[in-house]
Amino acid sequence: MRDFIDIKRLFSTYDKCNHSNLYIVIKTVFLFIILSACARFLMGICYSLLPSEMTNIVATKAEALTIKEIKSFSLHAWISVIVIGPFMEEVAFRLWLSMKKTHVTIGLAFFLYYIQGFLLADYVQNRMIATITCALLSLFIAVIFFLIVDEDALENIKLKNTFYPILVLFGCIIFSLLHITNFNINSTVLFFGLVSCLPQLMGGISLSYLRINLGFFSCLLFHSFINLVSCCLTIL
Numbered sequence: 001m002r003d004f005i006d007i008k009r010l011f012s013t014y015d016k017c018n019h020s021n022l023y024i025v026i027k028t029v030f031l032f033i034i035l036s037a038c039a040r041f042l043m044g045i046c047y048s049l050l051p052s053e054m055t056n057i058v059a060t061k062a063e064a065l066t067i068k069e070i071k072s073f074s075l076h077a078w079i080s081v082i083v084i085g086p087f088m089e090e091v092a093f094r095l096w097l098s099m100k101k102t103h104v105t106i107g108l109a110f111f112l113y114y115i116q117g118f119l120l121a122d123y124v125q126n127r128m129i130a131t132i133t134c135a136l137l138s139l140f141i142a143v144i145f146f147l148i149v150d151e152d153a154l155e156n157i158k159l160k161n162t163f164y165p166i167l168v169l170f171g172c173i174i175f176s177l178l179h180i181t182n183f184n185i186n187s188t189v190l191f192f193g194l195v196s197c198l199p200q201l202m203g204g205i206s207l208s209y210l211r212i213n214l215g216f217f218s219c220l221l222f223h224s225f226i227n228l229v230s231c232c233l234t235i236l
Contacts, residue, residue, distance in 0.1 A: 010205070011165040016213040028210045028222065035202030046195045055192045057183040070234050081231055086223035088114065093175045093204070094211045094219055097168060099158040101151040109142035118181055168212075172204035 009015075015024050047055045059067065069077035092114045096107035116134040158164050176197040185193035203226065211219035 007165045007169060008161055010209050011168040011212060012161065013213060021214060024210065024213045025218075028206055031209060032203060032206040032226070035205060036199055039198035039202045043195050043198060046192060050192075054189060057185055057189055057193055057196055060182060060184055063182045067234060070231050073235075078231060082224050082227050086220055086227055089175070090207070090211075090216065090220045090223055093171055094208055095216055097171075097208060097211050098216075099154045099164075101146065101149065101154055104149075104154055105142050105146040108145055109138045112138035112141055114178070118178070168208050169205070172201055172208055175204040176201035 015027065066077055066081065070081065088110060091107060092110035093107070095110075096104040113134050116137065117130070157167065177194070179197050179200045180193045183193050183196060207219050207223055210222055
């Protein structure tokens with residue numbers, strides 16, 4: 001069991017070199033189920049510590065609208081959640097795990113675009129202007145990064161068994177914390193907002209393992225499948 005969840009082995013190509021693709025897929029599914037169950041259990045404990053009115057984290061208008069459109073079978077909403085969302089998130093948060101210069105650069109551009117979208121959402125009324133501004137700035141920084149960073153230095157990071165797993169785990173944490181924007185929170189319920197991001201953290205760990213061992217598209221398909229299941233559960 002220790003080898004099953006050991007971070008150094010989990011975020012390495014050990015299983016890719018020593019096991020079949022089927023083993024990796026099955027391990028990913030078990031990881032996702034077990035870690036998600038642990039996340040829900042911890043959330044339940046934390047939510048039980050205070051009165052319900054203090055743990056009532058309400059979905060934002062955008063999140064609530066998406067859920068409403070999912071339930072009404074809006075094609076745009078389903079495509080956004082099952083295709084566009086997973087693609088954007090996987091490129092921004094897991095494409096770089098190969099530590100190839102091109103992958104890291106593209107991932108950086110998408111990550112910066114992702115972050116700027118949150119920061120400018122409340123300040124720029126014209127959505128088109130915000131989109132173009134974010135895209136150009138992200139592209140500019142990514143190009144600068146590509147020109148100044150040495151590819152061998154990036155690949156050496158992956159070879160360092162101590163630092164690389166920590167870096168991957170940190171990426172999973174950032175991925176999960178950004179989902180706090182799904183909720184209307186304040187200082188009173190901030191802790192519970194953070195706790196509510198635990199499922200995304202566990203999902204990020206499972207997806208990172210799959211991405212490292214089976215590649216980007218396997219990871220993308222699994223993410224899309226998870227969102228598809230979530231959509232189906234939403235309409236029940």
